[in-house]
Amino acid sequence: METSVAEFFHDFRQETLAGAEASSSFQLAAFMEAVATELVETGFVEGFEFCHYRALRGMRVDGYWFNDEGALDLFVADFDSRSELSTLTRTDVDAAFKRLASFFEASAAKGLSTDLEVTSPEYGLSRQIADRKGSIRQLNLILVSERAISDRIQSLPDGEIQGIPTRYNIWDISRLHRQRSSRSHKEPLDLDFTEMFGAGIPCLPAHLGSGTYQSYLMVMPAEVISGLYAKFGARLLEQNVRTFLQARGKVNKGIRTTILTEPGMFFAYNNGITATAQSVEVADTGSGLEITRILDLQIVNGGQTTASLFHTRRKDKADLANIFVQMKLSVIDSDQSEIIVPRISEYANTQNRVNAADFFSNHPFHVRMEEFSRRLWAPAQQGAQRETKWFYERARGQYADAQSKLTPGEQKRFKAENPKPQMFTKTDLAKFENTWDEHPRWVNLGAQKNFAKYAYRIGKEWDKSPDTFNEFYFRRAVARGIVFRALEKLVSSQPWYNGGYRANIVAYTIAVLSEIAKRHKQRLDFQRIWNDQGINRTLEQVLSIIAKAVNDDITKPAQGISNISEWCKKDACWTRIQTQIARIEPDLPVEFWDELVSADEAATEAKSAKKTQKIDNGIDAQRRVLEIPASHWANIQHALSAKRLLSPKEVGILRIAAQIPSKIPTEKQCAVLLETIEKAREEGISVP
Structure with a gap:
């Protein structure tokens, strides 16, 4: 049941109000964080730092991010906590962008930072703009509005500010609604090659008949690929490829060397690009077919090639005129994309297999976490009668999709069992775990x-010991999340908090807490936090003391660093904070030490949970094996034996399976049988 823009506005407003209440933040901050989360998760922006500054001189900024491609994203908000949906006019749009541009110009050329408080977020941003002005290649001004844009505003042309190419983007409530409502849960790129480059791209159809999906072979000019990446950045890359590039860096040295020294051989040396699209438009030019338009182009293999072409042209001034790249393009309907696109990406990337690149939303780790989240009931909070669940969204949009076909009454029950504040995503889980495991810089x-x-990190640990990720791990992760979110609320309410750097303070505070316990060979009692579904007064007091110390430390960055957020991304920041721990410990209440559990006790609990998971895996393996008829096992044995792909042990176990139910394979034998199923699938043998 699809909602209207007006309904979406009211729902989004309630989410914002709830978010502000839950975190004790101002509504503006909650609104900006909510929208920024949408934009980051769909790849429209790489990140977001909240930074609210408004001056009488007609300047305003509400957030920013410096990305790895030399671009600066500046955000300005149109937000007044309106209770009814209203229209955003062209006058409003022009005024908002003018205020944002004025802030940039004053920072870049008029020494604005000298008038600002040195420990404020706006000082750090303004000073960084001045310091980095020569290296900013692209300025993206982004207006975020709680209103719906007027139909009369079609598009805003690119411009230039202080000699820097500038793009204007508007994210109004209608656009946010379209993004959340789209089947792929992201705004698809609509690429018109004729309009953008003056001509289509020659192609050869690689599909036969009407029953097969469409596929094409293309020879893409490197200048076109580089131009697309310059304009759209990581939005071109399928999420798992984006993750791979985030983990591994941007420029491949071999690709760069070929571009600079042997451009004519690039086509021969390079493996090319594998891509998908929702739909394409093809025109017959008389001299052959051309693809003139692609909806939702996503590169699923070849992300390094794409990024390297862009960076080598920008940094080395390389001439790409004589470089061409082969592209295999598959047209996949968005209904099938969640299943098929990750498979294409996985199979296309087998030559350079990397855990981060293979860590898809349907990786067994995420599937297992999802299964726990749907099955495990969390204890009722104090004063409440009803148990609830913590909904893990392993794939974007699952929480909304789970409600889309429910009646209003069923939706009410779903939300009571799965409250929105207890929904958490893959990136939330990564944030909770990395802070507690003392990687605040990463966060x-x-x-x-x-x-x-x-x-x-988890990909490697899963390969080594998948049973480590069990019910205990899930409950502990949720407990860590409970502390994390409680700390966000706590920081916002502190008298010393000035409205900036909350995310940095929270990450380092939790890392310090974890380090303090570890130094005493103890751990927080996460089972008690899970049972209470909250934190007690003692832990609140401890977190407040540590957060104050962290704030005092990070707001005095090392010499030569003006931006506190940038300082918090450096190893040196964490190293310095660790030296302060001995000074913090005496201030902690004595009750805190009594509430910790020994590291040995925590390890014993984890070991026990690992054994339980092993048993559960065996039971699950037996269940899956017994669901397959004996005749199928006989067919698998016959087909794999004919290809001489079975060991004597596997033959013996398959013979037992072929006699189900008169003979029942053991748990260990079932594990072997599931491996033979995968072997059969790889050989193209039909398996139920």
Whole structure:
């Protein structure tokens, strides 16, 4: 049941109010964080730092992000906590962008930072703009509005500010509604090659008949690829490829060398690009077919090639005129994209397999976390009668999709069982875990980069010991999230808090708390936090003391660093804060030490949970094996034996399976049988 823009406005407003209440932040901050989360998760921006500054001189800014491609995103809000949906006019739009441009110009050329408080977020941003002005290649001004844009505003042409190419983007409530309502849960790129480059791209159809999906082979000019990446950046890259690049850096040295020294051989040396699209438009020019338009182009392999072409042209002034790249383009309907696109990406990336790149939303880790979140009931909070669940959104939009076909009564029940404040995403989980595991610097790099670090770390741990990720791990992760979110609220209410750097303070405060316990060979009692579904007064007091110390430390960055947020991204920041721990400990209440559990006790609990998971895995394996008829096992044995792909042990176990139910395979035998299923699938053998 699709909502109207007006309904979406009211729902989004309630989310913002609830978010502000839950975190004790101002409504503007909650609004900006909510919108920024949408834009980051869909790749429209790489990250977001809240920074509200408004001056009588007609300047305003509400957030920013410096990205790795040399671009600066500046945000300005149109927000007044309106109770009814209203129209955003052209006059409003022009005025908002003028105020944002004035802030940039005053920072870049008029020494604005000298008039600002040195520890304020606006000082750090203004000073960084002045220091980085020569290296900013692209300025993106982004207006975020709680109103609906007037139909008379079609598009805003690119411009230039202080000699820097400037793009204007408007995210009004209608555009946010379209993004959340789209089947792919992101705004698809609509690329008109004729309009953008003056001509279509020659192609060869690679599909036969009407029953197959469309696919094409194309030879893409490198200048076109570089131009698309310059304009759209990471939005061109499928999420898992984006994660891979975040984890591994942007420029491949071999690709760069070929561009600079042997451009004519690039086509021969490079593996090319694999991409998908929702739909394409093709024209017959008389000399062959051309693709003139692509809706939602996503590069699923070849992200390094794409980024390297862009960076080598920008940094090395390389001439791309004689470089061409082969592209395999598959047209996949958005209904099938969640299943098929990750598979294309996985299979296309087998030559340079990397854990982070393979860490898809359907990776067994995420599937297991999702299963726990749908099955495990959290204890009722104090004063409440009803148990609830913590909804893990392993794929974007699952929380909304789960309600889309429910009746109003069923929706009410769903939200009671799965409250929105208890929904958490992959990037939330990565944030909770990396802070507690003492990687605060990673968390401050932004949601996507932090997730890339987490994915790489957990991917390796999963390969080594998947049973580590069990019910205990899930409950502990939720408990960590409870503390994390409680601390956000706590920081906002502190008398010393000036409205800036909350995310930095929270990340380092939790890392310090974790380090203090570890130094005493103890751990926080996460089971008690799970049971209470909240934190007690003692822990609140401890967090407040540590947060104050962290704030005092990070607001005095090392010499030569003017931006506190940038300082918080450096290892040196964490190293220096750790030296302050001995001074913090004496201020902590004595009750705190009594509430910790020994590291040995925590390890014993984790070991026990690991054993339980192993048993659960065995039971699950038996269930899956017994669901497959004996005749199918006989067919698998026959087909794999004919290809001489079975060991004597596997043959014996398959013979037992072929006699189900008169003979029942053991748990260990079932694990082997599930491996033979995968072997059969790889050989193209039909498996139920």
